[in-house]
Amino acid sequence: MKTKINQLINFFLPEKFKNDTGNRRKAIIVIFIFIFVSILILAMWISTRNLSSSNEFPYGMALLITVLSLFVFRKKGSFYLSGHLLGMLVFIFLFPVSLYTGGLFSDDALWLLLGPVLAFFAGNKWTGLIWSSMTMMALGYLYYLEINATESYVKDSLIFDPNYYITSLLFLFFMILGVMFIYENEKTKLIAELGSKRKLLENYNQELEGVVKERTKSLRDSNVKLQRSNSDLEQFAYVASHDLQEPLRMVGNFVQLLEEEYKDKVDATGKSYINFAVDGVTRMSTLIEELLQYSRVGRKGLEVEKTDLNKVLGEKISDLSLLIKNKNVQIDFPQLPTINCIPSQIGMVFYNLINNGIKFNHSKNPKIEINYNETPTHWWFSVKDNGIGIEKKYQEQIFELFKRLHAKEDYSGTGIGLSICKKIIEHHQGELKIESEIGKGSVFKFSIIKEFKQME
Amino acid sequence: MGLPVEILLVEDNEGDIILTKKAFEKGKIMNRLHVVKNGLDALDFLYKRNGFEDAPRPDLILLDLNMPKMNGQQVLEDIKQNDDLKMIPVIILTTSNADEDILKSYKLQASSYIRKPVDFKQFGQVIQTLQDYWFTIVKFPAKE
Incomplete structure (x- = not known):
């Protein structure tokens, strides 16, 4: 007998609840209720047929619906759906009965409350609430019929009828009990869930903290390394500027001293050799100097100042005054703004661009035009010349370190100037661009961020 | 300017000493160049002690920054704290053209700065x- 029941239960148990102990128990209860209701209907059907007095209730249909519901549960495994079906079954079976057998105050009406209760327990609180309201509407309807049918009776004795009070109070009691039960149930479930979530969260937090600690440590390590390599670099720059220059100076100076002190003994060839030596040394010295300038861009120590660019540009033009005079250069610029920048560096950019504009220029009247405009975030400056211009394919390359497009004999220079400019402008969080046409001249455009602050 | 100008050169590099001497030889002004090779000797010279008892008071000091034992910066700091010596103009000689080196020299109240070419x-x-500037234009306090 027991194995038979087990087999039956297992047959109707939805696949997904077979390994889920919590839901499995609930599913078994639902199956039991369905089977119980089926047997009940069958029993009533048989018993009323034997009485053969009234056969108005569609027992066959009810049985069919119940058994079908059982199969639906088996297939779908949904408590929500089965709760609805149970509520509906009770409603379909009992509502018509209570209509015929005495209305609101009959026992059949009381049984209507079974619908929401089953829906609560077999389904969930939403199915319970839906069927509670359905039942209440039905009861309201019954009450309405009652009032109409027995108006005179109600007038005389409704107030003293204990049946009325018992039914109403019981109804209320069941409602409150159901709601409280669901509320408590949900609360404990929620609390349990919350607890497990919090535990999970704490675990995550701990994990995260570990990761953060690890990252912080590695960040600190690389920071230390970076600082060390930075100070190495500075040490190198210092060595380069002092110790590399020293021997160069010795060579240059003493070769010249040799020339001077032994004038009579050195012939023209010897003098030209000496000139080569001095020239080489001078160029090397310039190279070292410019490399140092390049490496110093972006280093701490130089102050960002509110800078009057008219003053900066004026100084640079006066530095170039000899060249400007010799090559008959015309330089035009409007009243320039006062901006936040590192003045010595921006001065160097202007110097290099103007110098290039004059150097790479064969025009009889070399012309340099400086202009500016602004966007909400940046200042834009342009330095335009009427020089030899640069072919499109070389326009990117000219900003590379040591990149020269011309032989040293044609145009002097180390090939560092524009690289320094680019690095300075990048340090000022701007852009350095070139627009150029061969034979017509070049326009160098650069921007400087308005809210410039020295990076830490 | 009948008396020779007394110049103290504080420099450790032999080559630079010769070059400076040569350069001053070409100058129009009569001068006596005294050479010491480190900061400690420079101070001894200025304070007339430890073998420099007969040293004259220089009219001008040419000071190299990079030296063994005691570097130019320390010498300059010492000089500028002495009420008597701080009147002597000090010119810094340096190889580097770095902004911070120049700035450092002026912060220490050097009178001028020359980059060795x-x-x-x-x-x-x-x-x-330098000679033209310091010995013709600038008037020094009269010697006793």
Whole structure:
């Protein structure tokens, strides 16, 4: 007998609840209720047929619906759906009965409350609430019929009828009990869930903290390394500027001293050799100097100042005054703004661009035009010349370190100037661009961020 | 200017000493160049002690920054704290053109700053300018 029941239960148990102990128990209860209701209907059907007095209730249909519901549960495994079906079954079976057998105050009406209760327990609180309201509407309807049918009776004795009070109070009691039960149930479930979530969260937090600690440590390590390599670099720059220059100076100076002190003994060839030596040394010295300038861009120590660019540009033009005079250069610029920048560096950019504009220029009247405009975030400056211009394919390359497009004999220079400019402008969080046409001249455009602050 | 100008050169590099001497030889002004090779000797010279008892008080000090034992910076700091010595103009000689080196020199109240050039002709010119400037235009406090 027991194995038979087990087999039956297992047959109707939805696949997904077979390994889920919590839901499995609930599913078994639902199956039991369905089977119980089926047997009940069958029993009533048989018993009323034997009485053969009234056969108005569609027992066959009810049985069919119940058994079908059982199969639906088996297939779908949904408590929500089965709760609805149970509520509906009770409603379909009992509502018509209570209509015929005495209305609101009959026992059949009381049984209507079974619908929401089953829906609560077999389904969930939403199915319970839906069927509670359905039942209440039905009861309201019954009450309405009652009032109409027995108006005179109600007038005389409704107030003293204990049946009325018992039914109403019981109804209320069941409602409150159901709601409280669901509320408590949900609360404990929620609390349990919350607890497990919090535990999970704490675990995550701990994990995260570990990761953060690890990252912080590695960040600190690389920071230390970076600082060390930075100070190495500075040490190198210092060595380069002092110790590399020293021997160069010795060579240059003493070769010249040799020339001077032994004038009579050195012939023209010897003098030209000496000139080569001095020239080489001078160029090397310039190279070292410019490399140092390049490496110093972006280093701490130089102050960002509110800078009057008219003053900066004026100084640079006066530095170039000899060249400007010799090559008959015309330089035009409007009243320039006062901006936040590192003045010595921006001065160097202007110097290099103007110098290039004059150097790479064969025009009889070399012309340099400086202009500016602004966007909400940046200042834009342009330095335009009427020089030899640069072919499109070389326009990117000219900003590379040591990149020269011309032989040293044609145009002097180390090939560092524009690289320094680019690095300075990048340090000022701007852009350095070139627009150029061969034979017509070049326009160098650069921007400087308005809210410039020295990076830490 | 009948008396020779007394110049103290504080420099450890033999080559630079010769070059400076040569440059001053070409100068129009009569001068006596005294050479010491480190900061400690420079101070001994200025304070007339430890073998420099007969040293004259220099009219001008040419000071190299990079030296063993005691570097130019320390010498300058010492000089500027002494009420008597701080009147002597000090010119810093340096190889580097770095902004911070120049700034450092001026912070220590050096009177001027000269970058040692690679080109001797240029160096000669620089020394010439220096002589013209310091011994013709600038008037020093009268010697006793």
